[in-house]
Amino acid sequence: MNRGNGGTTEGELVFRGGGERALFIVEAGDLARAKRLLAYFDGMACEVRPIAVGPVVVCAAWVEQPGSGTFESMAEHLRDGYSLSICEPGFSPSMYRVALQLARDTEGELRPLECCSVCGAPDPFPTTLSLRVGGEEARFLFCQSCSGAVMDAPDAVARLLLGKAAERSPEWRDVELGPPMKSGRAWRFPIRRAADALSPSHR
Ligand SMILES: [Zn+2]
Structure with missing residues (x-):
């Protein structure tokens, strides 16, 4: 792709x-x-x-x-x-x-639960990263204990989690977070790949 x-x-x-x-x-x-x-x-x-x-x-x-x-x-x-x-x-x-x-x-x-991408534990309300690349969707999940419980600064937590995902999987590197929006009981951050990070040699 x-x-x-x-x-x-x-x-x-x-x-x-x-x-x-x-x-x-x-x-x-x-x-x-x-x-x-x-x-x-x-x-x-x-x-x-x-x-x-x-x-x-x-x-x-x-x-x-x-x-x-x-x-x-x-x-x-x-x-x-x-x-x-x-x-x-x-x-x-x-x-x-x-x-x-x-x-x-x-x-x-x-209806089995999805598992944490870090520790493998099932979690009913995971923190999820999803990114559409061409026609495919990449996903990365954090269970509650891997995402931490700090809600005071969702921006800082989101950046920290993105960093954790990037350590494990290359598709989460060079991704930018947009401003968060409260949606129901969750915080939603739009994310997109940084335009200058696209490497023509990749794939
Ligand atoms: Zn976990």
């Missing part, structure tokens, strides 16, 4: 750091109830990432402000409406694997 000259490649860095996470495991019973449950999750003041949908529903959730009480009230609602529901604070790969196995055993539809 020829990159052309300047401005033809673009992408973004979507930064999701900090906040509070939880993993919900609920025995919904059947698909109709599972779908109603997903609609309930969608209506809550948090970002939700379904992991399994079927007799057992598994969802990861994220709120930007820790201590908001959102997860506690959701856990209470689910306890009242379902015979089995678990609200596990945080997100751990080992709990994720247990939940995934449970959903697999009950023949639910699985």
Whole structure:
């Protein structure tokens, strides 16, 4: 693929750091109830990432402000409406694997998570770098612990992460970050390849 000259490649860095996470495991019973449950999750003041949908529903959730009480009230609602529901604070790969196995055993539809490009851990709300080069999209993911939890200076964190990605993979070198925009609960930085960094000998 020829990159052309300047401005033809673009992408973004979507930064999701900090906040509070939880993993919900609920025995919904059947698909109709599972779908109603997903609609309930969608209506809550948090970002939700379904992991399994079927007799057992598994969802990861994220709120930007820790201590908001959102997860506690959701856990209470689910306890009242379902015979089995678990609200596990945080997100751990080992709990994720247990939940995934449970959903697999009950023949639910699985939507596995992508893994961190640095340490390989699965993460429901990774910080993502994506860059379109010609017709292809390059992606680089950071799990929560590899992206850090500092939200005070998203610009500085974004530059740091881009540097980490560039150390591991050449497509992230000579990439410029644009001004960030708050989008929902994430920070989005437009990125593009620096025009003067294009090397005609590359590829
Ligand atoms: Zn990681």
